[in-house]
Amino acid sequence: MNLAEMKKLFKDYVQEIVPYEPGKPIEEVERELGLLRVTKLASNENPLGPSRRALRAMRAALRRVHLYPDGGAYELKKRLSQEYSLPADQLVVGNGSNEIIELLARGFLNEGDRVISSEHSFLVYPLIAKTCGASYVPVPMRDFRYDLKGILNQIDERTKIIFIANPNNPTGTYVTAQEVEDFLSKVPKDVVVCFDEAYVDFVEAKDFPYLLFHVKANKPNVVLLRTFSKSFGLAGLRVGYGMASGEMVRYLEKIRQPFNVNRIAQIGACAALDDRLFLWRSKRLVARGRLYLYRKFEQMGLNYVPSEANFVLVDVKRDARTLAQALLKYGMIVRAMNAYGLDTHLRVTIGTRFELMRFIRILKRVLRKGEINP
Ligand SMILES: Cc1ncc(COP(=O)(O)O)c(C=O)c1O
Missing domain, CATH: 3.90.1150.10 (Aspartate Aminotransferase, domain 1)
Structure with a gap:
């Protein structure tokens, strides 16, 4: 050939x-x-x-790299569960939050479906949508900000996922709590809305949305993504996680690789969480x-x-x-x-x-x- x-x-x-x-x-x-x-x-x-505390823990963990990691990431999920007072079965961990984006796409998108996000946003969204044969709709921004009303206008019966990077990469802008609540009240229930909060720890704005309560209320179509790559300084380890309804997490768990987050990454992430x-x-x-x-x-x-x-x-x-x-x-x-x-x-x-x-x-x-x- x-x-x-x-x-x-x-x-x-x-x-x-x-x-x-x-x-x-x-x-x-x-x-x-x-x-x-x-x-x-x-x-x-x-x-x-990286945090010194994480480094120490990871160094000690090296002695056990001949063993596969805990496929269920029990300790890391337990630690995250305490952090957010969220049941562990509403957490899915990934090889970077990028992997959770991919799991969502693989789990939901059929060829010909639509993914909506914004122009000037994270380039992984179109990349992964297109890998699944979905079409990608980048809605124009207003003053470098996501236009949530514009996104609502683009939803049709083929729309499966909406990605909202909040704050957004590369503009650094955000959508407010009020805007998000208004948006969520109008989005059809069968469209997944993924809020990618990779940079949330750096936010100082008082009107930034707190979306965890939607997840705690088991709202079926809302997913929150977080990562250890930015504020925790562990980008090279590749650890991120999603928080969503139990039902959503069950589906995402089905399609992930059995050992998607490596042993050192799980241990480093746990220690980093303790390094306030x-x-x-x-x-x-x-x-x-x-x-x-x-x-x-x-x-x-x-x-x-x-x-x-x-x-x-x-x-x-x-x-x-x-x-x-x-x-x-x-x-x-x-x-x-x-x-x-x-x-x-x-x-x-x-x-x-x-x-x-x-x-x-x-x-x-x-x-x-x-x-x-x-
Ligand atoms: C908006 C956004 N989401 C997700 C990520 C990826 O994070 P991770 O390293 O957890 O895969 C990035 C990284 O640059 C990002 O900018």
């Missing part, structure tokens, strides 16, 4: 998928450009590193880092979108991809948002103060040198 023949074997809709492009790993940039000092502010990771000081330091760093970037962008005359997450979207008024390439030459990895339909925007992850100062210094240098014209 030659390459062309093999290509024909793939499903038509798989051939059309544009692969997800993650932020460049530090090691790759060091290797390719021969740089010694590289700063990565591109993947919304935690600049504090680490969580507090992460939140404080992000809150201060956002304010620092706002101030610097204002001084530089650049518009930014106020953020409730651990990154800030900034309009650099020129092609973002070209600018990101220029920054890369100085060992600064940030994310150009062209693939998200924001051609003149960069997304900058909140790093340590030192990293942010370095970013601003390099950005100013590149803009001043006029290497990149508007």
